[in-house]
Amino acid sequence: MKVRQEIPFKGSVAERWYFYCPGCYAHRVAQGDTDEDALIRSLHVCSTAKHQFNFDADFPTFSPSILSNFTPGDVCHCYVVGGKIQFLDDCTHPLRGQTVDVLDIPTPDPYYELTKYRLEE
Numbered sequence: 001m002k003v004r005q006e007i008p009f010k011g012s013v014a015e016r017w018y019f020y021c022p023g024c025y026a027h028r029v030a031q032g033d034t035d036e037d038a039l040i041r042s043l044h045v046c047s048t049a050k051h052q053f054n055f056d057a058d059f060p061t062f063s064p065s066i067l068s069n070f071t072p073g074d075v076c077h078c079y080v081v082g083g084k085i086q087f088l089d090d091c092t093h094p095l096r097g098q099t100v101d102v103l104d105i106p107t108p109d110p111y112y113e114l115t116k117y118r119l120e121e
């Protein structure tokens with residue numbers, strides 16, 4: 001599984017799907033993050049309000065492109081097509097310009113663990 005549906009907030013309508021980005025992960029590890037911190041900080045979330053998704057968890061495709069710059073100075077811009085990420089040239093991480101597989105969702109999944117409290121509300 002390469003993408004997973006986020007546990008929704010109460011009352012939210014759009015579905016949100018997330019994946020761990022190997023480009024942002026490599027960047028965070030190079031910055032000295034622990035594995036778990038690097039994973040959390042390499043998360044990208046796509047809302048079906050903004051992105052079209054093929055609903056295939058193993059060979060995901062999102063369109064349009066995904067742009068992430070939540071950390072000042074760090075840009076990740078990519079297409080996700082058929083389970084592969086095409087990193088564009090404006091990325092600031094080591095996989096800029098490359099095409100690689102989306103990371104498999106790890107077990108345990110740190111993001112899911114952080115957000116599962118939502119189920120109990």
Ligand SMILES: [Zn+2]
Nearest residue numbers: 021023024076
């Ligand atoms: Zn990324």
